[in-house]
Amino acid sequence: MNKAKLLFDLILYVNTKRRFTAQDVAHEFGISVRTAHRYLADIGDMGVPIYTEPGRGGGYRVLNNRTLPPTMFDEEEAFAVFFAFQALKYYQSLPFDIHIGSVFAKLYASLADDMKRKVDRLDSVLAFWNQKRSVSSPFLKEIMEAAIAHELLSIEYVSKSGNTVRKVAPVGIYAYDGFWYMPAFDPFYDQIRLFRTDRIVWMERTQQTFTQQIPLSDWLDRYTAQTPKKPVRIYVELTQEGLRQCRSQPWLEPHIVMVNPQQGYVETVIDQEDWDFVSDYFFQLGTAVKVIEPREMVDRIRKQAQELAHHYASDEM
Amino acid sequence: MNKAKLLFDLILYVNTKRRFTAQDVAHEFGISVRTAHRYLADIGDMGVPIYTEPGRGGGYRVLNNRTLPPTMFDEEEAFAVFFAFQALKYYQSLPFDIHIGSVFAKLYASLADDMKRKVDRLDSVLAFWNQKRSVSSPFLKEIMEAAIAHELLSIEYVSKSGNTVRKVAPVGIYAYDGFWYMPAFDPFYDQIRLFRTDRIVWMERTQQTFTQQIPLSDWLDRYTAQTPKKPVRIYVELTQEGLRQCRSQPWLEPHIVMVNPQQGYVETVIDQEDWDFVSDYFFQLGTAVKVIEPREMVDRIRKQAQELAHHYASDEM
DNA sequence: TTAAAACATGTCAGTAACTGTCATGTTTTA
DNA sequence: TAAAACATGACAGTTACTGACATGTTTTAA
Structure with a gap:
């Protein structure tokens, strides 16, 4: 021993x-x-x-591929690993060629038969599904490496206003809804901006490093729980269907107030920056909701509706 | 030896x-x-x-927690495990109490120092983000067990038309966009329907088993790649902004045809069942797109736009 | 009550495996 | 050419393991 x-x-x-x-x-x-x-x-x-x-x-x-000393797992632990691998299955692009296969094989081989069956079934009753986008993200690995090294990247990016080339310092990458996103500090604007990696058409690593950088998790926390800089109060009445829809929106759901089981309203404060997004959202819900405040949003939705009616009405001529 | x-x-x-x-x-x-x-x-x-x-x-x-024989992983393999665990980090509900912690500890302990640092950084540059919904799903474990056992479940479900109680045979569960979904065979309708597990308000396992059942992965494949039963041809013109928007939609993106770098159109065939969804989608895009066919969809969008304009115009009085 | 079937533990001699010491090669570099 | 490494073999001493036997304890079935 x-x-x-x-x-x-x-x-x-x-x-x-x-x-x-x-x-x-x-x-x-x-x-x-x-x-x-x-x-x-x-x-x-x-x-x-x-x-x-x-x-x-x-x-x-x-050699580079160093080996860890033998480790003993129990069944539950092995299961946790299989479970976690399941969560990666539906990603089209991953930042590395990761060696899931060999881990799977090693652990699976030493499972007892009944447990093997259980793992086989895992596949047939559990999935972590993501949109399998046909867009792929070839730069993930480079971005991660640059983020780790706190290095500046030159990128060419497709945005609303056309292609732009800029130098940014990536904070990290995260997967969301089938896309990979890269928050990155843009020295030109002196703030962190969000890029979708599949809209990066070209990339080059610079040798320049960038000192001040925050961890991705901090950024995500701040990004998701940020307090409005220019607060705008909104008040929206909801029909039963509107209620149902809004409950599916994580950013709205906490602010829903029920008047009775059939009706409710949303009252909250949003940031000026999100104005367009919020307005478009309520526009899209049509008559299932009714924006009361702010007046500007009501006006905008009405105007959009009229434009749209006209957009399609003009066909008639 | x-x-x-x-x-x-x-x-x-x-x-x-x-x-x-x-x-x-x-x-x-x-x-x-x-x-x-x-x-x-x-x-x-x-x-x-x-x-x-x-x-x-x-x-x-x-004892129940059986132990696997010692396994040797190399660094890349260990990294794959850490990576996969990262993907589970942002889920609020998981179907099991899974033993990520102990696996993490065991593997992390036997890493060389430089590799430890690399793993520490993984956290700070990579995330698999999901909406952290405040809704939680207490029934995941039971559903999975029922799916494995091919057992019928009694559930009370909140749908558009109010609460209903029914017996269904779950195919499995999958996570998508922060929610957990349960496709389940409903003998009453003789077909597989999709339920969102957070809308299940009550559940009871029956002892009845249900023989014919398909694997979840098969169902997902079929669900995502299903061919239209009642095909409807659609033709939609896209402005530059419309193009940009539609490219983000996995179901549309393959059917986009570019006329020139500034313009394009969508021509494809959808199923009758998806009509409402598709129509609403193009409605929401406003004047960035123009639906040409089918005429019924144009009419519907115009009507909706008019209604909406009226919905908000009536405030003026 | 008793006998059988299990585990639990100890002893001891024989064997197998391991260890250290020497010895002899081979390869590379200063 | 010498020194510093690895590579490998032989051999004796030591250690650890093994199997046989013995004894004890616990549980169950006859």
Whole structure:
């Protein structure tokens, strides 16, 4: 039982040092050099990817794909891994070629039969579905690397007003609703802007680094829970159908007030920046809702409705 | 090196049998009963959760949480696991209490320092974001169990037309856009219908099983790639902005035809069932698009626009 | 009550495996 | 050419493992 532990520790040692001689190992573990060779051969046989360089200045080396010491999982833990892999299944692009397959195979192989069946069924009763967009995002890996290195990127981006080229410092990337997004600091505007990675048509890494950067999670928190800078109060009456619709909107749902089971209203404060989005949303709900405040939004929706009526009415001529 | 393999095999044996005597083991592996006891004590020390029952009819037992034999991962594989866990982070409800924490701890502990740093950073540059809905779904576990067991469920469901109680046979569950959905066969309508699990207000498992059932993945494939039963041809002109919008719609994007870089049109065939949805979608895009065919859709949009204009115009009085 | 079937543990001699020491090669570099 | 590495083999001493036997305890069925 002792040799096992020694080999275990040796694997850790090997992965940490990456470059060492049999002498080092002998000294570190208090064994003879001969035995050090023997042990190193052992962990080599076990699959730790070491190789040797003979001659002066030589020694043992570890390949890039370092190996972790053997780990024991219980069934529930293995299941957690399968479960998590399920969540990646429906992504078309991922930032890395990730080695799901080999992990799956290793764990699956050592499951008892009944558990294998359970895992097989997992596939047939559970999915984390995402829109399988046909757009793919070829730059994910580069963006992540740049984000890790706090490096500036030159990108060409397709926006409403046409293509623009700019230098930005990516905060990170996140997947949402089938798309990958990149919040990135744009020094030109001196603020963090959001880019959709599939709208990036060209990208080049610069060597320039960018010091001040925040973690993605912080940004996401702030982005989702941000308080309005220029608050606008809105008040919207909801019919039963309007209620049903608005309840599906995470940003609205907390602000719904029920008058009776058939009716309700929304009263909340939004930011000036979101004005267009909110207005378009209530426009789209048609007569299932009625915006009361702000007056400007009512006017805008009416105007849009009239334009649209005209847009299609003109066909009649 | 041989004893290690034997212990390894013994763990597998133990997990498969779950109930056996030292004698069985001695016979199976060609060792003495005394040694069988010794080995079993060894794997017990290693963490395999076995216990014994003395006396006639006794023997070794394995606890529910069976242990897998030690597995060796390389760094990339460990990284794949961390990566996958990242994808689960933003889900509010999951069907199980899954043991992410312990897996994370075990793998993280045996990483080399530089790799630890890389994993730490993973969190700060990558997210799989989902709307954190405030609605939670308490029935996920039960649904999954029922789906696995091909069991009928009694549910009370909130739909457009009010609450209904019905018996359905769940195909499975899937997460999409922050909600959990349950496709389930409804014998009353003799077809598979889609339910949103947060709209299920009450649920009870029946003992009745339901034989014919398809795998969730098949259903998803069919659901997403279904061919129109009652095809309707649509033709829509797109302005530049309309193009940009429609490109973000996975169901439209493949059918966009470019006339020149500023203009394009959509020509495709949709199913009668999707008529309302499609019509509403183009309505919402306003003057950025112009539906040409079918005429009925043009009429409907015009009518809606007029109604909406009126809906808000009536305020003026 | 008793016998049988299990685990639990200890002892001990024989065997297998491991270890360290030497010895001899080979490869590379200063 | 010498030094510093790995590579491998042989061998004796040591350690650890193994199996046989013995004894004890717990449980159940006859």
